[in-house]
Amino acid sequence: MKKGLMLAAATLGMVFCWLMVMGCGESGQPFAGTYRSVEPYAGKGHIELELKENGEATWKLAQEGQAIRFKWRAEGGQLWFYTKEGGIILATPSDGGKKLNVDMTGQWHPSCPRSNCITFERVKAGSF
């Protein structure tokens, strides 16, 4: 029974160590910064996208007062934006991280579909 308990404890230890490692994930630091949409969106001006190093992000339309908050991370060379409802928006960096192509369909595509793609340019790199 003692051996069983030790194994169960070891199992739990492994799980939490792995989760801690997983929680760290790929560093998003190279992509942190402030981005601005190349085109105006929905007739309400440009979108300002701010990606913070701590995994927080804000999305703000120029003519709307309120910023939308969500979480983000980098993995597999892509940026993953998580809405609070559980939706995922994928963004693909290009030009060494100076540009972001955001696929608004909520699905993964090998390249960003033209009709649902918003392109952003980095206006400020950085740490927050």
Add this chain to the structure above:
Amino acid sequence: MTQSDSQVEKLKLEQVGREVCIPAGVQVVRQGEIAQKFYVVLSGKLKVYRETPDGIRTDLTILGPGAYFGEVALVTGTPRTASVEAVEESTLLEITEEEFDQVLDQNPKLARQIISSLAKWLVEGDKRLEKETVHQVKLRQISLFDYVLILGLSLVLALVFNLYNDNQIPLIFHVGNLSGVQEVPLKQAEELYKNKQAIFVDARKSNFYEQEHIKGALNLPVVFFDLQFPMFQFMLEQEKVPKDEPLLVYGGTYSRRFDLELARLLKEKDYNVMVLQGDYSAWKRAFPLERHKAQELSAMPLDFGGYLEWLPVGIFVLILIPPVWRSPYLSGACRLILGIIFVLFALSKIMRPAVFALNVVDYDMMPSWGVNLWSLFLPWAEMMAGLFLILGIRTRAAATVIGGMNIIFIVGLVHVIMQGLPITCGCVGEAGEPVTWWKVLKNTGMLVMSLQILLYDRLFTLDRGGFIWRERKI
């Protein structure tokens, strides 16, 4: 074979036979060979063991000075019943079959002693057999405690982890305040549609909308409400829709997750909102539809997890070879493969349960109250069962848990394929991969693997019968 006995020394064995020196590690007799000699141990140490054709070895005893072996096969005329190997350098008195018969004829005392030893050996054999039978019966038992341990631990960990998780979700999804949102029966909705008295809004994800929607309806996926609402507003402005024009939301799933939630969010934005009442899929039969050919979903490369998932398909080849199919080594391999797959499955879902909850909703099989609970519990059950398999704890119970999960997955996948739902699997990774018959085959392979473990696993396990290593000592 028998244990040492002082009386052997008293017998005049020195008059027959010849002394042989056996170096450590050398086999003196081999199980199954024809017997021609009898041996008395003069010095050193030897071990006696049996081995099955599939390589399972059972250590029977250790022999020291004064002990003798090889008499069983000579007396019964059968092949050697066990193998004997020198543990350290040993000296033996080697007696031929003729000399052995001669000694027995001349020494009734020795003959009696050998009969007595054989009888003792038979009684001890019966006891060993009983002990092993009890052990095997215990191994085959899976108690309720095993399931309480795996599933209970999963549930507790899921709840505790959710409590401290940054991406926490409520245990039961609740739409919130729906007062002010009018539920419209199908007949009334048809009238509104015919008279163009309402704007129809599809609340589902864009891939569902693209596949099939009410003709003229707009799409506002509730999961991207915050990000896409400005564009929705823009579309209404372009269409010159007055702000007080009623919006009729439809397109819920079995869980009614999307339509009710979107109705509430639009109401908060001061729109005049109605929601379609009753059967969530009745609109498909009542309204003119716009259909588009289902687009094949793109699959994000899954790297290691994706390759690993193909391994279970190989089991269909292995089950055609009976000795391999029954091998405990195959059980070990199955445990490792299934364990790693399920731990990887779990890790891709545990951190963000809201993402997995949407996958569960997509399958269109779970009622609203169960979606979040299932999304929290399942990844932890995958994790626990996978780790139990890898570490060898309660492996047969863990295999049945994984087998049960695979049956649920197969039913879900077949449902999606038959219904033609445009969704990703949500099995490995957050982006998921398309649901195909290959995916069903992979899951069937995993089900067969769990069955193999249930029936034949007996290597490095901590089960009800105690701990079992490869070499079983009785």
